[in-house]
Amino acid sequence: xxxxxxxxxxxxxxxxxxxxxxxxxxxxxxxxxxxxxxxxxxxxxxxxxxxxxxxxxxxxxxxxxxxxxxxxxxxxxxxxxxxxxxxxxxxxxxxxxxxxxxxxxxxxxxxxxxxxxxxxxxxxxxxxxxxxxxxxxxxxxxxxxxxxxxxxxxxxxxxxxxxxxxxxxxxxxxxxxxxxxxxxxxxxxxxxxxxxxxxxxxxxxxxxxxxxxxxxxxxxxxxxxxxxxxxxxxxxxxxxxxxxxxxxxxxxxxxxxxxxxxxxxxxxxxxxxxxxxxxxxxxxxxxxxxxxxxxxxxxxxxxxxxxxxxxxxxxxxxxxxxxxxxxxxxxxx
Amino acid sequence: xxxxxxxxxxxxxxxxxxxxxxxxxxxxxxxxxxxxxxxxxxxxxxxxxxxxxxxxxxxxxxxxxxxxxxxxxxxxxxxxxxxxxxxxxxxxxxxxxxxxxxxxxxxxxxxxxxxxx
Amino acid sequence: xxxxxxxxxxxxxxxxxxxxxxxxxxxxxxxxxxxxxxxxxxxxxxxxxxxxxxxxxxxxxxxxxxxxxxxxxxxxxxxxxxxxxxxxxxxxxxxxxxxxxxxxxxxxxxxxxxxxxxxxxxxxxxxxxxxxxxxxxxxxxxxxxxxxxxxxxxxxxxx
Numbered sequence: 001x002x003x004x005x006x007x008x009x010x011x012x013x014x015x016x017x018x019x020x021x022x023x024x025x026x027x028x029x030x031x032x033x034x035x036x037x038x039x040x041x042x043x044x045x046x047x048x049x050x051x052x053x054x055x056x057x058x059x060x061x062x063x064x065x066x067x068x069x070x071x072x073x074x075x076x077x078x079x080x081x082x083x084x085x086x087x088x089x090x091x092x093x094x095x096x097x098x099x100x101x102x103x104x105x106x107x108x109x110x111x112x113x114x115x116x117x118x119x120x121x122x123x124x125x126x127x128x129x130x131x132x133x134x135x136x137x138x139x140x141x142x143x144x145x146x147x148x149x150x151x152x153x154x155x156x157x158x159x160x161x162x163x164x165x166x167x168x169x170x171x172x173x174x175x176x177x178x179x180x181x182x183x184x185x186x187x188x189x190x191x192x193x194x195x196x197x198x199x200x201x202x203x204x205x206x207x208x209x210x211x212x213x214x215x216x217x218x219x220x221x222x223x224x225x226x227x228x229x230x231x232x233x234x235x236x237x238x239x240x241x242x243x244x245x246x247x248x249x250x251x252x253x254x255x256x257x258x259x260x261x262x263x264x265x266x267x268x269x270x271x272x273x274x275x276x277x278x279x280x281x282x283x284x285x286x287x288x289x290x291x292x293x294x295x296x297x298x299x300x301x302x303x304x305x306x307x308x309x310x311x312x313x314x315x316x317x318x319x320x321x322x323x324x325x326x327x328x329x330x331x332x333x
Numbered sequence: 334x335x336x337x338x339x340x341x342x343x344x345x346x347x348x349x350x351x352x353x354x355x356x357x358x359x360x361x362x363x364x365x366x367x368x369x370x371x372x373x374x375x376x377x378x379x380x381x382x383x384x385x386x387x388x389x390x391x392x393x394x395x396x397x398x399x400x401x402x403x404x405x406x407x408x409x410x411x412x413x414x415x416x417x418x419x420x421x422x423x424x425x426x427x428x429x430x431x432x433x434x435x436x437x438x439x440x441x442x443x444x445x446x447x448x449x450x
Numbered sequence: 451x452x453x454x455x456x457x458x459x460x461x462x463x464x465x466x467x468x469x470x471x472x473x474x475x476x477x478x479x480x481x482x483x484x485x486x487x488x489x490x491x492x493x494x495x496x497x498x499x500x501x502x503x504x505x506x507x508x509x510x511x512x513x514x515x516x517x518x519x520x521x522x523x524x525x526x527x528x529x530x531x532x533x534x535x536x537x538x539x540x541x542x543x544x545x546x547x548x549x550x551x552x553x554x555x556x557x558x559x560x561x562x563x564x565x566x567x568x569x570x571x572x573x574x575x576x577x578x579x580x581x582x583x584x585x586x587x588x589x590x591x592x593x594x595x596x597x598x599x600x601x602x603x604x605x606x607x608x609x
Contacts, residue, residue: 026450043450049567050448140450140564149564150448151531152581153540153547153556154362155355155482158475193463194470202470241473274475321463337498344494344550345487351545352486356477362548363584369549370589378596386516391497394516395523395550396490397585403516404593405600412601420597424590427517431551432586434521435558436578438528443562443574449534 004218007185014123016331017176018069021288022061023280024165026139030266035288036166037064043140043165050150051085054138054165057280058083058094061167062134069130069171076100076171077128080119082111083136083279084163086145090136100132108308109204109233110187111135112168112283113327117184119172120329129174136167137278146197146313159199161235162272164265168283170291179294182301183330185215189310191323197309197316201238201274204307207324208234209245211305215328216251223253226330227299230290232282232306233262235275261285261304282306286331294333301332336390343385343392351396366397373401378409403427482544489539489546497523497550520551527552531559557581 003009020037023030028039038060045053058081066073079098081091082105095102107114115133122128140150142163148154172181190210194203208231216222223229234242239260246253261282262275286304293299305328311320347369354365373396376382382402386393393399404424411423425432459467501519504510510518530536536556540547547553561580565573579586 044447051567140448144564148581149560150450151534151537151556151560151563153531153537153553153560155541155544155548157477191463192466192470193459194467199470199474202474205470206466237474241470244473321459336502337495340494340498341491344497345491345546348486348490348545348549349483351490351549352483353479355545355548356479356482362553363581365545366548366553367584367588370585371592374589374592374596377593378600389494391501391519392491392494394501394520395494395497395552397549397551397554399516399520400551400554400585401589401593404589405596408593408597409600412597417598417601420594420601424593424597430517430521431524431554434524435528435555435582438525439555439558439562439578440574442528442532442559443566443570446532446534446563447566448560448564 006188006214007183007218008117008121009183010120010124010181012124012174013180013182014120014172014174015176015178015180016170016291017173017178018065019168019170019287019291020061020065020068021168021284022057022064022166023284024139026270027164027166027265027284029270032265032285032289035292036284037288043138050138050140050144051090054083054085054090054136054141055093057138057165057167058090058134058136059097061136061169062094062098062132065132065169065171071130073098073100076130076132078103078119078122078131079134080105080115080131081134082107082115084108084142084145091134107325107327108310109277109279109281110306110308110325110327111279112232112286113304113306113329116170116172116181116329117186117327119170120181120184123172123174131172132169133172134167134169135279135283137163137165137280139163139165139278142278156273157198158273159196159201159237160273161200161233161262161275161277162266163278164276164280164284166280166284168280168287170287179291180332181329182332183219185211185218185328187211187326187328189323189325191321193321195316195319195321197311197322199237200277200309201235202241203309203322204324204326205234205238205241205245207326208238208242208305208307211326211328212246213249213251215303223251223257226301226303227257228302229253229258230302230304231260232308232326233275233277234260234307235262235277237274239263264289294331301330303328303330339388340390340392343389344395347396347398369396369398370401373398374405377402377405400428400431485542486544486546489543490549493546493550493552523552524555527555528559531556532563554582554585
């Protein structure tokens with residue numbers, strides 16, 4: 001059901017009956033390693049290229065989530081997936097392997113919540129019994145495409161972020177045991193003129209703020225509605241900016257409540273500059289760490305605001321600024 | 334011994350100029366190295382880079398600016414022999430070792446190594 | 451350069467630029483310069499050592515020793531790139547590893563290594579100069595312009 005200007009309320013409470021998070025060696029040394037289902041000890045996953053490794057991560061996560069739900073591939077009606085590769089081939093090739101009717105998404109690092117929002121809407125509306133929402137990224141493959149070759153000696157600035165190597169998947173069903181998806185707010189593209197591709201946090205913060213404000217306005221709630229409001233990957237820089245921008249609009253969210261997946265996934269000594277990023281960042285932290293915390297009752301209701309920077313390597317060279325987007329999904333229980 | 338010290342100081346100094354271009358002027362590494370190479374060409378054309386090499390040895394030949402100087406040297410020396418066409422035929426004369434080595438060993442590296450992350 | 455970009459932006463965007471810039475962790479310029487100086491200097495010393503070696507033991511002269519020296523440094527840098535060491539050194543040293551000719555070797559080697567997955571012809575061959583291209587292009591073009599100007603000036607001077 002449409003609520004306000006750009007939000008949905010899922011009155012039939014679609015359930016995330018299973019979720020899975022897969023990661024690489026860096027994530028294995030990270031702060032939430034126990035919340036991953038599978039962790040690899042090298043970046044190749046036994047594949048010939050880093051792009052194929054990214055596909056393997058996504059396929060593994062999907063297969064694991066289907067097993068955890070005690071279902072078969074054939075039981076699932078639709079598959080939403082997004083990643084950062086050109087033409088989202090990682091998602092398309094995973095969809096080929098799965099053989100499930102497929103919606104390819106490009107929301108950059110906001111793909112996880114974009115997929116979850118759409119999956120929940122379809123299940124809530126009776127359009128499917130089971131829908132999978134996934135997102136994946138690979139540090140090496142993403143750097144090769146967007147920035148520099150893996151072994152290139154560039155000096156990254158303190159605002160840079162580290163792309164997560166991993167994949168996160170959620171399986172949404174009309175009924176069953178698990179956390180319920182209760183609402184979603186779809187974001188608009190926001191561009192406040194940041195042109196520096198090594199400062200994604202500053203570029204994405206306004207989009208996150210815009211979506212959070214829209215969510216609060218559409219539902220007539222404030223931060224007290226949630227135990228945790230987690231942005232996708234604003235990192236240290238974007239996190240501070242977003243908190244200040246919200247405060248300027250009169251929304252003061254205490255620091256224990258406003259967090260960022262990019263700040264959660266790694267340990268301080270891993271030296272990831274401003275924090276983690278990548279489509280897998282919000283996906284693995286939400287579908288691994290947050291799902292476990294909700295299951296244990298540590299959290300009752302959370303709002304995950306996945307943030308994405310919608311640039312291409314070419315747009316930056318053509319002196320375009322970086323348009324960003326953020327999608328919010330509220331998960332309960 | 335003194336030659337090593339001068340090389341250290343001049344080589345380090347040129348790198349500091351590069352660092353200022355990267356951090357203060359916010360140029361990309363590509364823009365920074367291009368600026369250095371063009372600077373080397375211009376200084377070479379003005380006859381100022383060779384004296385620097387004589388003074389600082391590797392401190393002046395190691396930075397990428399020496400590449401610009403070497404290209405100009407090659408062009409000018411060949412032009413002395415064969416006229417204006419010498420600019421084209423001589424430009425890679427001095428730098429051939431560097432470029433060849435980069436290509437050959439870069440290719441060999443791709444045969445042997447995988448990205449480590 | 452920053453002002454050129456600001457001109458095309460709305461007041462709201464300009465205000466945000468300033469806001470974001472104030473909250474951006476500052477790059478440690480002095481520290482980075484020191485590190486660049488240190489590593490760039492050391493690389494020059496290593497180069498100087500090889501130059502001395504080639505003159506003393508291999509019969510090169512001061513004029514001709516530059517060539518094998520540069521080639522040697524390039525081979526070393528390519529090796530360090532392949533071993534996965536160069537990029538970590540570069541994070542520390544910044545311009546100290548980008549400016550020396552070893553940085554050039556690193557751009558070629560890293561691109562070649564990364565693109566092997568696309569095959570040797572299209573991948574390695576087609577992408578090898580992805581990052582080194584600007585240096586070669588502008589190096590050659592500027593040398594061409596400078597040389598032509600110098601020749602003309604000399605010719606005019608000789609008249």
